[in-house]
């Protein structure tokens with residue numbers, strides 16, 4: 333595989349979607365190689381349909397293992413249809429969330445256990461791991477305040493509606509993962525302004541993959 337696989341992770345409201353939009357423009361201008369931006373769960377039609385089922389607030393009866401399996405199933409299809417073919421063509425792949433989200437949200441947030449969730453994801457991905465992960469760190473209070481602004485409770489998705497302690501477990505697990513895999517995961521303070529966050533993300537990518545950039 334010759335491409336580069338970069339993921340962006342973080343608790344809800346960390347600013348991933350906003351940062352990725354700006355990063356995409358900067359990278360498109362400056363990378364010598366093709367770039368695709370994609371997301372999980374989703375990125376391709378089958379996975380986007382699974383996303384709708386998982387996030388639908390009407391599906392409150394969903395069992396936590398069912399939820400973990402649906403995320404892994406969406407991931408498998410996304411990998412096969414989109415990520416792997418792009419990497420094989422030397423493309424730079426920037427993905428909003430990947431396995432670390434399942435470890436943090438299902439493993440820790442839902443308390444299924446990080447090992448159990450890692451194991452179903454090992455099956456789904458056959459061990460594909462990002463080359464670099466930018467972890468946008470924000471405390472749940474700040475993140476949830478951001479996403480609640482201008483929205484009613486009913487407009488929030490099923491995961492956003494989870495309790496503050498659920499979101500605290502998610503952030504705690506992300507921080508543990510960042511400590512465990514310092515060679516892959518770079519933590520960015522996402523309480524800073526968006527432009528600063530984007531600049532830091534861009535600099536980390538550029539430093540690590542200087543050979544892929546126009547000089």
Ligand SMILES: Nc1ncnc2c1ncn2[C@@H]1O[C@H](COP(=O)(O)OP(=O)(O)OP(=O)(O)O)[C@@H](O)[C@H]1O
Nearest residue numbers: 343344345346347348349350478479522524525526
């Ligand atoms: N650094 C920032 N400072 C203040 N507000 C921000 C920042 N980044 C994003 N926001 C705002 O926070 C809200 C959530 O941002 P965004 O959708 O990008 O987060 P996200 O990490 O993708 O969230 P989710 O995982 O829940 O989809 C948006 O209203 C956005 O404008």
Ligand SMILES: Cc1cn([C@H]2C[C@H](O)[C@@H](COP(=O)(O)O)O2)c(=O)[nH]c1=O
Nearest residue numbers: 344372373403429430433434437491492
């Ligand atoms: C990939 C993945 C995601 N989640 C959660 C995290 C978010 O609450 C939603 C996705 O929505 P976003 O707008 O993309 O942030 O799903 C999860 O629990 N497990 C996962 O593997």
